[in-house]
Amino acid sequence: MDSSQFRQAAHAAIDQIIDYYDNIRDRRVLSEVQPGYLRELIPPGIPQTGEKWEDIQRDIEAKIMPGLTHWQSPNFLAFFPANSSYPGILGDMYSGAFTCAAFNWQCSPAVTELETIVLDNVGRLVHLPEEFLSAGEGGGVIQGTASEAIAVVVVAARDRYLAQSKATWAAEGLSEDEIEEKVCTLRGKLVALGSDQAHSSTKKAAMIAGVRCETIETAMGEYKLTGEQLTAKIADLQARGLVPFYLTATLGTTPTCATDDFPSLSAALAAHHASTPLKIWTHIDAAYAGAALVLPEFAHLPATFAFADSFNFNMHKWLLTNFDCSCLYVRRRRDLTDALSITPAYLRNEYSDSGLVTDYRDWQIPLGRRFRSLKAWFVTRSYGADGLIAHVRKSMDCGKEFTKLVKGDAKRYTLVAEPAYALNVVRVNPPPELEIPVDSDGGKEFRKRSNEVTRKVAERINREGKIFITSTVLGKGDESVTAIRVVGGAPRVQVSDLQNAYRVISEAVDAVWAEEVAAETARAKEQVELQAV
Amino acid sequence: MDSSQFRQAAHAAIDQIIDYYDNIRDRRVLSEVQPGYLRELIPPGIPQTGEKWEDIQRDIEAKIMPGLTHWQSPNFLAFFPANSSYPGILGDMYSGAFTCAAFNWQCSPAVTELETIVLDNVGRLVHLPEEFLSAGEGGGVIQGTASEAIAVVVVAARDRYLAQSKATWAAEGLSEDEIEEKVCTLRGKLVALGSDQAHSSTKKAAMIAGVRCETIETAMGEYKLTGEQLTAKIADLQARGLVPFYLTATLGTTPTCATDDFPSLSAALAAHHASTPLKIWTHIDAAYAGAALVLPEFAHLPATFAFADSFNFNMHKWLLTNFDCSCLYVRRRRDLTDALSITPAYLRNEYSDSGLVTDYRDWQIPLGRRFRSLKAWFVTRSYGADGLIAHVRKSMDCGKEFTKLVKGDAKRYTLVAEPAYALNVVRVNPPPELEIPVDSDGGKEFRKRSNEVTRKVAERINREGKIFITSTVLGKGDESVTAIRVVGGAPRVQVSDLQNAYRVISEAVDAVWAEEVAAETARAKEQVELQAV
Structure with missing residues (x-):
């Protein structure tokens, strides 16, 4: 790849990256490939003679993209964020160009x-x-x-x-x-x-x-x-x-x-x-x-x-x-x-x-x-203190909005920890129709059912892939609590994304609740029939 | 920095990187700044509001470039090479864009x-x-x-x-x-x-x-x-x-x-x-x-x-x-x-x-x-096996040319190890005018003078900065040998660069020899005068 080929390739790569960021909200946030997917798409070995950039670049959308989980998507609410930014990418470009061992x-x-x-x-x-x-x-x-x-x-x-x-x-x-x-x-x-x-x-x-x-x-x-x-x-x-x-x-x-x-x-x-x-x-x-x-x-x-x-x-x-x-x-x-x-x-x-x-x-x-300091230098200069503060502030606002929504929905959710730094940790209550008392049995049965429902809701959400969240387990044994972590810190996240996340999660809760109630009803019916025999 | 600002900034960065590579041979390979140089050039603190890319980019040539040692220069013959390449830079661009913790x-x-x-x-x-x-x-x-x-x-x-x-x-x-x-x-x-x-x-x-x-x-x-x-x-x-x-x-x-x-x-x-x-x-x-x-x-x-x-x-x-x-x-x-x-x-x-x-x-x-596998994938596909082999072969040819030159110049140089993998390790002989016998005293005096001359030659070369080499010390105590390591593995290195390196080193040898002989003559004269008193 000579200089003029690089200019052309890099311009094409930049267009692709810009398009990726501009439309990232439209991509399914969580990859749904199965283990081994890439081996089936990529011919084995290194080609004897070099390939053209166009052919290499084509494989990014066709073969790499399906296997990506989009951490920069505003629908990425899992783990903690891993922000990227344009000035940061520029920093790594120069870092590559100036490659040295720098020991x-x-x-x-x-x-x-x-x-x-x-x-x-x-x-x-x-x-x-x-x-x-x-x-x-x-x-x-x-x-x-x-x-x-x-x-x-x-x-x-x-x-x-x-x-x-x-x-x-x-x-x-x-x-x-x-x-x-x-x-x-x-x-x-x-x-x-x-x-x-x-x-x-x-x-x-x-x-x-x-x-x-x-x-x-x-x-x-x-x-x-x-x-x-x-x-x-x-x-x-x-x-x-x-x-x-x-x-x-x-x-x-x-x-x-x-x-x-x-x-x-x-x-x-x-x-x-x-x-x-x-x-x-x-x-x-x-x-x-x-x-x-x-x-x-x-x-x-x-x-x-x-x-x-x-x-x-x-x-x-x-x-x-x-x-x-x-x-x-x-x-x-x-x-x-x-x-x-x-x-x-x-x-x-x-x-x-x-x-x-x-x-x-x-x-x-x-x-x-x-x-690596180049990218940190570019980021701090390009955003300025105000820009960095605004970014963190926006995430905090997103977190507060989500807190407000779940606090206003005590039927579905219980916050299991004080919301902090844009993170909300909630558990899903068992279906109200089942009338499981919160306090009897030291809350053991309620926790057990809540943990089951929360786990099912988390799995359902990630299977759907509209948003990506992670679950966590707090405490041990009988006392343990399964909860969903929701944290929006991607560069493009907006308060409306957390409102959307609340809707997506709540729809999953309603669906899981309906399944649970149906299963319970079927069990009860079976029980009655067994007793009748 | 929005998408269109990034497109503009990235195009400008790419132009600068291409210009850097196309003209890297003209830059002094070894930085000559003194410790603390950058503190004097950069105002302290992070700006309150963001800066324009043009202002940031201007500082790369003005403030960063003087403090760089150019590892991609064909005149970089020190340590071992640390290759960069255009396909590799493209790989890191996508790696940045797809940023994820990937644990x-x-x-x-x-x-x-x-x-x-x-x-x-x-x-x-x-x-x-x-x-x-x-x-x-x-x-x-x-x-x-x-x-x-x-x-x-x-x-x-x-x-x-x-x-x-x-x-x-x-x-x-x-x-x-x-x-x-x-x-x-x-x-x-x-x-x-x-x-x-x-x-x-x-x-x-x-x-x-x-x-x-x-x-x-x-x-x-x-x-x-x-x-x-x-x-x-x-x-x-x-x-x-x-x-x-x-x-x-x-x-x-x-x-x-x-x-x-x-x-x-x-x-x-x-x-x-x-x-x-x-x-x-x-x-x-x-x-x-x-x-x-x-x-x-x-x-x-x-x-x-x-x-x-x-x-x-x-x-x-x-x-x-x-x-x-x-x-x-x-x-x-x-x-x-x-x-x-x-x-x-x-x-x-x-x-x-x-x-x-x-x-x-x-x-x-x-x-x-x-x-990181993205850049390795791009590099292997873009060069192909033939391109990678050709690159290593070219370095090997450079090394062989240098070996030939120093073997043909037994007056100035002694190879201290079998040349291997494009690396030559040579010591500089003491000035022939001083007629130091190689073998008397178990070679101790010859080694001592050779080590001194070699060290001075290495320091002189790096002070001049036309090429950058490193020296090494083999063995211990009386037996130790100081030698110059010469290895050309930068992407743009050519056989002519090693021919040039041989000339640069030989000029330094001649200059150091002249100084040594002059010093020795002055010492001898002083000795004679002292004895005459």
Whole structure:
């Protein structure tokens, strides 16, 4: 593909992308292909001679599009959003054009320096405490995902805890051999912590780092971790000879967007740290909800997690920057580089050695990196603070409209958590015709029927494919509650889309209710006939 | 930015990218900015209201370009190449447009299915044994970088070794508590291995996984790991109570593109495994040189590493696919998912549960993933097998031309390793005028002077910035050799570029030699004058 062929191909690709976005509402949001669909459409192997772009491009609509779930559709109300935007796409075009491994400053100074500048800007935009910015001992870095960020901080937390332990033992006069022996034993006892609502990536990070992971149960209906629960867990671990070294606290949990009680967690950690030089690393996971910190009404929140060692949110979720752009901030960058830096001869240069430059490879797991700050720079400049605030505000308005609708429809729905950050989590009531009492049997039968109906409604909605939602299970065993999560954060989402979603869901509820009542009537009839025999 | 503004902006961006590529030879390949240059050019903060694309785009040439090192320039002869291409850029445009977190099959089936198909195709293109493809128990997955791939396999190797150990102890009738105690001790003794020429990412992977790492010394001038050396190292570790569980073997080392002796390594491992059910995981790191396996003359090589557990090469180095596209193949995909799978309720769906689909999140560290197979698909279809072969062949021809030139110039240069995969590693001889004997003093003085001259030549070349090369240090202490690495693999590189590089380097040699001789003459004169006093 020469330059003029590329110009033609790229123009055609841009037309296709624009058409895709302009008409995305008309596409079935959820793909309905069956596993293995693509193998049947694509001839095996690589062609011997090159193909024309027209032939390649034709396959995008014909073969790829049917297998896509359209995350940019306003009817995508599942998981959390994964925003893309035109300025973001432009950023990745240049990133591709300027391709370089960028593992140190010298590889392309602009890649490192723009990242530092952009992350400081974004940190201020979300009102982060100054400690997390680059002027002092902290700073920000772009990671691929929040889960990758958590893997990084768990490894750093583990190594910091081991280093602090070694220092303590050395001060006590232990020999190197004795210290090594004790480190070995300690590794086996280290425990990473998160609440039962924290994202599973903490568990995965612990698996990668080779340490244990335990969860702390939160209260049903609250779903937020408190200092009291943490203190109790620490005591429990200590009683079992185990050693907590890391905690994921969450701003906006995945199931319900609950926020842990940062002030009481801060106090609990301060009390714990009063008696030991061995510090538990606290990471604030705000992967999705962190974007809401651009709003003035949330500007006070970051001060409440100033005690944390690290903070992370994904611009690629709710802040109009196409995947991947996960912003990780640390209070002390040395904590990362102590755990992740190796500097072999062929990566050495006068700039790195001077300490004047940041080598982000020492802040992350991979060596090489893309020029990801370009897209974040384009997005923040192209939208401006006002544009980014307007986008998040619009989603919040969508969420509030949906809350209003379900609150006004107590016959069909019960909110199972306080709506937060544009997310509503609702369960569907059993059909009123069945007259299942809410409170008898401790609500067990009601919950069971509600869970069944909610699951059937969720499956029906996704089978229809007019909107895409996910369901979640809160609590355990008899107490567990199945609920539908509805969150509209796509770039083009409007309040009317959530009104439509309410209609689609309600139609599904009515259909499932009718089936349930019919089944119950048939069962009752059968019962009567059996008794008559 | 609305659709019509995007069309205009994207057309302007495409024109700029085409102009950048068409005239890249004219740009100074190595950036000459000083640390902190960008802070002075960019006003702090995010603008309150959005800016026009024209204003943003203007800053690319004015502010970003000066801080770029141009990896696509034919004058970029440093590190290893990091190819970009037009079809690759188109792939990332669509990947951005279709942005989705893609952490499981259902998120967008096309993302998963195309990756499996493309990696099978690419695996066949580089003549991988069938065991590494998806039809059996193995398969390929796109990772961000070779270092990330190595982190993944080290974690998987560690967990496989621990699982095999646990199974052995359970079979011996040990209790759960006893087994846990022994696992804890074993973790502290596990050692990941690589030769002294293996990439530093093995060391970093071991740091992340929380295990030891040791290197095995190779012979000077050979730089390849042999079975004999591995066997000796295993015996040494066992004598010290340590336990090897993982080995990085390399096809094309970073310093000299040496290739480990796979047949003898295979035999050594087979001998070791004959007496134990606990398997050492061997990973073949072919990050750069793997691309050369598209050439028919190397098609026999992959059969020699059929014994390995995993293999990795980067399409984003030498195969025209913009970063990131690192292809990792494993013999047994269960080894990865056993180590990396967690499946919480909100990530469950009927397709994942059925086992019919691949959820690549369980093959990697991060949860979310981009649609990276698109660019690999576009590149392989657009170039065809012939186009990819022609690209690698052209680089090989460049390398051979450079080899011919330095071999014909024994006055200036000595090749310090067998040229391989387009890489030449040369040291510069001391000025002939100084008449330093090559062999006296075991060659110590000659090496010392050669190293000094080589370092000065390398620094001078990169200061001039007509071409960009990296230097490397082989061996240790008195024996160490400083050498210049020259490898031309950029998409537009021609044999004439390497002829030019030879001229540029030779001019630098002559200039440094003249300085050295002048300094030596001045020193001698001073000596004479001092003696005269």
